[in-house]
Amino acid sequence: MKRTLMTAAAVCALAIGSAGCVTVLDGEWSSGDEARLDAMEEAAAAMPAADDEQQPATAEGATAFVADAETRLAALSEEAARIQWTRATNITHDTMWLESKINAEYTELQVELANGAARFNDVQVPEDVRRKLNLLRLGIVLPAPNRPGAAGELADITTRLDSTYSVGKFEFKGRQITLDEAEVLLAESRDPAETRALYEGWRTISPVMAPDYARMVEIANEGARELGFADTGAMWRAGYDMEPDAFAAETDRLWTQVKPFYENLHCYVRGQLNAKYGDAVQPDSGPIRADLLGNMWSQQWGNIYDVVAPAQGGASSYDLTERLVASNYDAKKMVETGEGFYVSMGLPELPETFWERSMITRPRDREVVCHASAWDLDNADDIRIKMCTQVNGDDFYTVHHELGHNYYQRAYKDQPFLFKNGANDGFHEAIGDFVGLSALTPTYLNQIGLLQTVPGEEEDIPFLLKMALDKIAFLPFGLMVDRWRWGVFNGETGPAEYNDAWSANMLKYQGLVPPGPRPANAFDPGAKYHIPGNTPYTRYFLAHIYQFQFHRAACKQAGWTGPLHRCSIYGNAAVGERFNAMMEMGQSRPWPEAMQAFTGETGNDASAVADYFAPLNAWLTARNRGKDCGWEA
Numbered sequence: 324m325k326r327t328l329m330t331a332a333a334v335c336a337l338a339i340g341s342a343g344c345v346t347v348l349d350g351e352w353s354s355g356d357e358a359r360l361d362a363m364e365e366a367a368a369a370m371p372a373a374d375d376e377q378q379p380a381t382a383e384g385a386t387a388f389v390a391d392a393e394t395r396l397a398a399l400s401e402e403a404a405r406i407q408w409t410r411a412t413n414i415t416h417d418t419m420w421l422e423s424k425i426n427a428e429y430t431e432l433q434v435e436l437a438n439g440a441a442r443f444n445d446v447q448v449p450e451d452v453r454r455k456l457n458l459l460r461l462g463i464v465l466p467a468p469n470r471p472g473a474a475g476e477l478a479d480i481t482t483r484l485d486s487t488y489s490v491g492k493f494e495f496k497g498r499q500i501t502l503d504e505a506e507v508l509l510a511e512s513r514d515p516a517e518t519r520a521l522y523e524g525w526r527t528i529s530p531v532m533a534p535d536y537a538r539m540v541e542i543a544n545e546g547a548r549e550l551g552f553a554d555t556g557a558m559w560r561a562g563y564d565m566e567p568d569a570f571a572a573e574t575d576r577l578w579t580q581v582k583p584f585y586e587n588l589h590c591y592v593r594g595q596l597n598a599k600y601g602d603a604v605q606p607d608s609g610p611i612r613a614d615l616l617g618n619m620w621s622q623q624w625g626n627i628y629d630v631v632a633p634a635q636g637g638a639s640s641y642d643l644t645e646r647l648v649a650s651n652y653d654a655k656k657m658v659e660t661g662e663g664f665y666v667s668m669g670l671p672e673l674p675e676t677f678w679e680r681s682m683i684t685r686p687r688d689r690e691v692v693c694h695a696s697a698w699d700l701d702n703a704d705d706i707r708i709k710m711c712t713q714v715n716g717d718d719f720y721t722v723h724h725e726l727g728h729n730y731y732q733r734a735y736k737d738q739p740f741l742f743k744n745g746a747n748d749g750f751h752e753a754i755g756d757f758v759g760l761s762a763l764t765p766t767y768l769n770q771i772g773l774l775q776t777v778p779g780e781e782e783d784i785p786f787l788l789k790m791a792l793d794k795i796a797f798l799p800f801g802l803m804v805d806r807w808r809w810g811v812f813n814g815e816t817g818p819a820e821y822n823d824a825w826s827a828n829m830l831k832y833q834g835l836v837p838p839g840p841r842p843a844n845a846f847d848p849g850a851k852y853h854i855p856g857n858t859p860y861t862r863y864f865l866a867h868i869y870q871f872q873f874h875r876a877a878c879k880q881a882g883w884t885g886p887l888h889r890c891s892i893y894g895n896a897a898v899g900e901r902f903n904a905m906m907e908m909g910q911s912r913p914w915p916e917a918m919q920a921f922t923g924e925t926g927n928d929a930s931a932v933a934d935y936f937a938p939l940n941a942w943l944t945a946r947n948r949g950k951d952c953g954w955e956a
Contacts, residue, residue, distance in 0.1 A: 382452075385443040389455045392436045393740040397702055400740075403429050404700040410482075411709060412682050414489060414690040419482050426478035430467045437462070437550055438469060451911070455741045458910070461561055462741075465539070465857055466546030473542060480539045484532055484855035489692045491528030495520060502619070503685070503693055503711060510617045510626035515604045519838040522614035529849030530842075536849065537818040539857075540811055547812075556812035559805070559859050563747055564913055571809070573927065574802060574861060577868055580929035581798055584936065587943040588795050589834050590952035592616075592624065595631035610954045613835040620851050621835050622800040624792040625717075631792070632785065639778070639785050641765075643716035646773045654684045654712035660771060661722040664758060665730050668892065668899025673729070674704050685711035694852050695721050697728030702743055703736050716763075723762040727755020735909030744910040746917035749865025754906065756870035757877070763790070766891040777889075787888055787939035794867060795936065799832035801864030806832070807848060808860075822847055834954040869918075871931035876922035877902070887935045
């Protein structure tokens with residue numbers, strides 16, 4: 324989570340300017356954008372005449388309109404953020420009611436301002452004013468139509484969807500368990516019957532969401548069409564300095580760059596699972612059974628490293644979780660260590676209010692949203708994280724990631740309200756992931772005293788395999804989530820086909836299948852937080868590309884000449900200065916300019932992924948020789 328307005332999911336629908344789940348237009352205006360938004364002028368005609376008199380369709384009127392919009396949004400966003408934080412850290416009937424009410428109010432304001440901004444389509448205005456007008460037009464994640472009651476109904480649905488997910492429990496071995504309990508059990512279990520029960524059990528919480536989700540799609544699409552878009556998915560794709568279809572093609576191009584490596588990894592992992600479980604559980608050809616991969620959504624496979632480790636030289640000389648426990652880390656020390664990384668690069672310490680107001684561990688006296696997120700509640704200095712932190716290697720990485728959001732928020736806090744955001748939504752995710760690449764290296768663990776010595780080259784393949792099981796395995800999942808939603812939003816996938824389409828995407832992109840037939844009422848997409856939470860997901864795919872671009876550039880700036888996977892930028896203030904300069908730009912300039920400011924590059928390039936993992940890819944190719952890789956989709 325990124326900016327103030329997104330507590331978990333419901334508020335992702337409200338993201339604009341400083342809002343939390345930001346998917347707003349981040350680039351310069353194009354003729355295609357103008358054509359797409361012509362329909363907004365007609366909607367804007369319904370605005371009250373008083374507004375037209377106060378802010379005429381002139382350059383001066385546009386400047387005044389934008390200034391007023393930023394003032395109103397800033398004030399309401401802080402109120403909304405504080406209510407959303409309250410609901411996320413204490414889920415009750417009353418806090419849900421409060422959040423639903425403020426979400427509706429904020430959505431109504433966004434729709435009003437989006438329609439109002441269209442009045443200035445043909446007015447010559449200063450560049451920064453034009454950019455802000457564009458952001459107002461394209462900055463709503465789930466737009467409500469401009470009719471009485473629509474925003475309220477949409478807010479009720481999104482709050483209900485988010486809370487249903489967050490309080491979900493299911494029966495396992497005679498007791499009710501939560502998702503965080505189920506995730507630990509699934510990660511550790513090597514019993515296929517047990518992993519299937521956990522995988523299918525969690526998905527019993529989501530069928531009830533399906534009617535709400537279908538209705539939400541209807542309302543949001545109605546709102547998107549009023550704003551001049553074909554559907555909500557097209558509106559989401561419009562925020563990347565290119566036409567929606569061109570953006571989809573660009574993500575396909577990036578996937579093409581990394582797909583061969585994923586197929587290589589898939590082939591190797593499938594063979595190891597076959598050796599472990601036999602043909603009856605996991606055949607040595609075709610797709611992989613999803614529940615065997617150690618993750619509730621099979622999006623990262625690092626938890627089964629013990630199953631797929633090389634027969635020779637597969638053991639690391641250390642286990643990060645064990646090192647953390649042995650070094651007496653607790654949740655707070657995990658966060659303090661993450662802060663120390665950013666401080667070592669010359670960035671300021673977190674404010675004292677961060678420590679006073681963050682939720683770092685799971686409270687035992689109330690229901691909360693445990694999904695890790697970073698918050699900016701006042702568009703200035705009240706930054707926080709919300710995590711149910713456990714002392715393990717996964718959360719060690721997550722802490723570094725979430726603090727990346729906070730440091731980005733702090734860096735751009737002096738920008739005008741509508742520029743208080745990432746260069747695009749992928750940037751906001753990539754900042755912390757980039758730091759996380761250094762944070763997981765033995766080099767860094769040695770620098771902070773968790774390791775006494777840095778292992779030699781003999782541990783490179785085990786290290787890279789562990790990284791690939793998380794980073795490379797995630798890439799097709801990062802694509803398929805929004806590919807499914809784009810099909811839902813454009814009508815290609817109706818409510819009756821929701822689950823079949825989800826399973827088809829799993830097979831097409833990931834080469835995975837569920838452990839058994841799914842029930843007729845299954846709504847498996849709802850078992851992934853970002854679906855009921857309405858957080859656009861392509862940002863995470865982009866972040867998994869950007870983080871390696873950032874890492875390669877930073878290591879070059881630091882003068883690193885060794886393998887990329889051993890580079891740590893901890894303590895490098897020169898890199899930190901250039902890094903912070905990019906973050907300070909916020910959303911004030913098109914994302915290619917932000918990319919260039921730090922990396923010297925102006926486009927998306929997955930070649931850094933190949934550079935980082937080159938030794939492992941060669942190793943996998945040798946191990947897969949003669950195998951029937953791939954799967955039927």
